[in-house]
Amino acid sequence: MPSNFFIPDPEGQVPTAEGYFGAFGGKFIPEALVAAVDEVAVEYDKAKSDPEFARELDDLLVHYTGRPSSLTEVPRFAAEAGGARVFLKREDLNHTGSHKINNVLGQALLTKRMGKTRVIAETGAGQHGVATATACALFGLDCTIYMGEIDTRRQALNVARMRMLGAEVIAVKSGSRTLKDAINEAFRDWVANVDRTHYLFGTVAGPHPFPAMVRDFHRVIGVEARRQLLEQAGRLPDAAIACVGGGSNAIGLFHAFIPDADVRLIGCEPAGHGIQSGEHAATLTAGEPGILHGSRSYVLQDDEGQITEPYSISAGLDYPGIGPEHSYLKDSGRGEYRAVTDDAAMQALRLLSRTEGIIPAIESAHALAGAIEVGKELGRDGLIVVNLSGRGDKDMDTAARYFGLYDTDAEVAADEAGTAEIEGDAK
Amino acid sequence: MSGNVQLLNDTLAAAKAEGRSALIAYLPAGFPTVDGGIEAIKAALDGGADVVEVGLPHSDPVLDGPVIQTADDIALRGGVRIADVMRTVREAHAATGKPILVMTYWNPIDRYGVERFTAELAEAGGAGCILPDLPVQESALWREHADKHGLATVFVVAPSSKDARLAEITAVGSGFVYAASLMGVTGTRGSVGAQAEDLVRRTRATTGIPVCVGLGVSNAAQAAEVAGFADGVIVGSAFVKRMLDAPDDAAGLEGVRTLAADLAKGVRGRA
Numbered sequence: 001m002p003s004n005f006f007i008p009d010p011e012g013q014v015p016t017a018e019g020y021f022g023a024f025g026g027k028f029i030p031e032a033l034v035a036a037v038d039e040v041a042v043e044y045d046k047a048k049s050d051p052e053f054a055r056e057l058d059d060l061l062v063h064y065t066g067r068p069s070s071l072t073e074v075p076r077f078a079a080e081a082g083g084a085r086v087f088l089k090r091e092d093l094n095h096t097g098s099h100k101i102n103n104v105l106g107q108a109l110l111t112k113r114m115g116k117t118r119v120i121a122e123t124g125a126g127q128h129g130v131a132t133a134t135a136c137a138l139f140g141l142d143c144t145i146y147m148g149e150i151d152t153r154r155q156a157l158n159v160a161r162m163r164m165l166g167a168e169v170i171a172v173k174s175g176s177r178t179l180k181d182a183i184n185e186a187f188r189d190w191v192a193n194v195d196r197t198h199y200l201f202g203t204v205a206g207p208h209p210f211p212a213m214v215r216d217f218h219r220v221i222g223v224e225a226r227r228q229l230l231e232q233a234g235r236l237p238d239a240a241i242a243c244v245g246g247g248s249n250a251i252g253l254f255h256a257f258i259p260d261a262d263v264r265l266i267g268c269e270p271a272g273h274g275i276q277s278g279e280h281a282a283t284l285t286a287g288e289p290g291i292l293h294g295s296r297s298y299v300l301q302d303d304e305g306q307i308t309e310p311y312s313i314s315a316g317l318d319y320p321g322i323g324p325e326h327s328y329l330k331d332s333g334r335g336e337y338r339a340v341t342d343d344a345a346m347q348a349l350r351l352l353s354r355t356e357g358i359i360p361a362i363e364s365a366h367a368l369a370g371a372i373e374v375g376k377e378l379g380r381d382g383l384i385v386v387n388l389s390g391r392g393d394k395d396m397d398t399a400a401r402y403f404g405l406y407d408t409d410a411e412v413a414a415d416e417a418g419t420a421e422i423e424g425d426a427k
Numbered sequence: 428m429s430g431n432v433q434l435l436n437d438t439l440a441a442a443k444a445e446g447r448s449a450l451i452a453y454l455p456a457g458f459p460t461v462d463g464g465i466e467a468i469k470a471a472l473d474g475g476a477d478v479v480e481v482g483l484p485h486s487d488p489v490l491d492g493p494v495i496q497t498a499d500d501i502a503l504r505g506g507v508r509i510a511d512v513m514r515t516v517r518e519a520h521a522a523t524g525k526p527i528l529v530m531t532y533w534n535p536i537d538r539y540g541v542e543r544f545t546a547e548l549a550e551a552g553g554a555g556c557i558l559p560d561l562p563v564q565e566s567a568l569w570r571e572h573a574d575k576h577g578l579a580t581v582f583v584v585a586p587s588s589k590d591a592r593l594a595e596i597t598a599v600g601s602g603f604v605y606a607a608s609l610m611g612v613t614g615t616r617g618s619v620g621a622q623a624e625d626l627v628r629r630t631r632a633t634t635g636i637p638v639c640v641g642l643g644v645s646n647a648a649q650a651a652e653v654a655g656f657a658d659g660v661i662v663g664s665a666f667v668k669r670m671l672d673a674p675d676d677a678a679g680l681e682g683v684r685t686l687a688a689d690l691a692k693g694v695r696g697r698a
Contacts, residue, residue, distance in 0.1 A: 018564065028533055030490050030559050032585035032610050034592065174496060180487065187489045192611040194587065291534040291560075292487065304509050305538030306486040 019208020126158025203246025475691025555579025
């Protein structure tokens with residue numbers, strides 16, 4: 001029986017055998033990792049055509065993750081978005097609270113097939129780290145998560161979740177102390193421990209085969225959404241909208257719609273304090289092609305190729321790179337990318353919470369803010385699907401401070417003391 | 428003006444003719460300052476290094492351990508630019524006549540422009556480049572320009588490299604082969620990886636160009652051990668550490684000179 005949930009790209013047009021999506025992608029890695037990365041590619045190719053792999057993964061996606069995820073129409077929210085019909089693809093309802101688990105379960109099965117016993121991963125918001133720690137608990141794998149020191153503070157709840165699940169969380173203190181630096185440190189670990197370790201990369205960036213493989217594991221998002229829209233709305237959407245950091249939830253939603261030429265694919269990048277302020281992480285809006293973390297893609301960099309420090313209120317989008325397939329979609333014109341400020345995202349977060357009773361992750365709120373803009377452009381006849389990639393529990397401290405939801409300063413101070421305890425190495 | 432690949436080849440051949448390994452030192456440009464970095468390179472060559480690799484600092488040095496990361500940070504915060512790296516190469520070569528290579532990550536060169544970079548490096552008297560995150564499959568454009576300007580392309584091989592891959596790499600590399608002694612990032616280690624000798628043997632089976640060993644070597648005894656089986660010994664973090672730990676710049680330079688002299692004895696089997 002063909003798989004219902006593991007649905008790798010049937011077209012096989014991109015990437016090339018060398019991992020190129022047009023001018024983007026490839027494999028810019030140190031020699032010490034070549035054998036390991038090649039092994040991942042070979043094992044993934046084998047797994048892709050092995051019905052037993054699909055059966056095992058399907059079983060997990062249904063009974064552990066809870067797929068298929070719902071498609072929820074949000075009319076009270078849509079009233080603020082120009083009256084267009086808006087549907088949310090509810091990846092926030094997956095086990096662990098985001099889309100990340102789709103990819104993690106696939107790569108965890110692959111780790112077992114490769115006979116490796118240890119997994120490392122980077123995390124920004126902590127969602128990929130939590131999903132990875134979860135899969136490692138499930139499969140009995142050793143787990144080390146690298147997380148920028150700044151992110152361990154703003155996502156302290158997820159640090160505690162990872163440690164509860166038995167993972168070691170290492171706060172990375174180099175560079176900008178965010179996601180980029182967590183990836184650097186994970187690569188350093190991988191080079192030294194590659195024999196028994198799989199680097200369970202969390203987004204559609206990195207060297208080939210990661211961009212294509214991670215996309216394949218998330219492709220189910222768009223395949224389900226497309227089918228659900230035809231059932232629930234009776235037609236394909238005018239626009240599919242998702243937030244873009246590294247780009248995994250966006251490519252997951254977009255990919256099944258690529259052949260549908262009338263469906264606009266709109267990625268929302270973090271504009272932070274505004275593109276003009278220089279404090280943003282809008283890689284496709286303001287970057288230039290370059291090499292970061294193993295592939296050629298758009299990168300935020302200076303005129304001599306030094307990577308510039310990104311900024312976003314959202315830890316999960318605070319990254320100066322982007323998956324190569326998004327660069328390809330941008331340059332080919334198939335994808336549209338716009339930038340959404342911190343403020344617009346936070347307003348959208350509150351709006352969805354108060355109109356629909358759904359608290360989104362700050363990452364996903366960038367897509368919601370984009371949907372409000374696009375909805376107003378489309379008007380009442382419009383139909384939009386938004387990937388609600390994660391839930392907002394982890395962001396409540398940031399949101400409470402942003403909107404002044406705490407009763408007193410004393411409670412904020414008490415909370416900070418609690419954060420400091422979590423950051424200590426009390427495992 | 429053509430680069431100094433021939434000078435590099437001659438220097439390594441001369442060491443071999445003396446029945447010893449060559450000593451190759453790594454020092455980052457712009458650390459602690461551009462002028463201070465040039466002085467450190469001269470001190471290493473004066474102390475007995477045969478060749479120097481000048482690091483072009485990068486914001487994201489994924490193959491470097493904490494010591495070189497720290498030096499890169501200091502250099503970048505000091506505002507080091509590619510023009511400063513070129514000046515470092517030019518002055519170090521002009522003052523000593525020794526072969527000077529650049530070691531860096533691919534993105535700074537990709538962004539700067541391969542033709543512009545190779546032309547300027549050759550003009551400055553550079554001998555070649557080591558680009559550890561540019562694998563052989565992605566290197567055709569670089570090699571075309573490096574060859575045109577008389578610059579060596581030094582590839583890194585690792586203990587995990589299979590024999591067939593070693594042959595692919597050495598078929599297009601030039602100058603020497605950089606054999607990583609162990610699986611890991613730069614930094615000093617208590618002992619040199621046991622896999623190093625086997626890797627050198629397997630690499631030599633594919634090529635006649637010199638095979639030099641780096642990663643983890645920090646003292647004369649280790650240098651002597653490596654010199655027993657390799658054509659060259661590459662030392663980086665240990666030099667940088669001397670400078671980081673020194674109370675002042677003058678003491679740092681003296682530390683570099685002393686270490687180079689010790690290692691120079693090591694590569695002559697006199698540790």
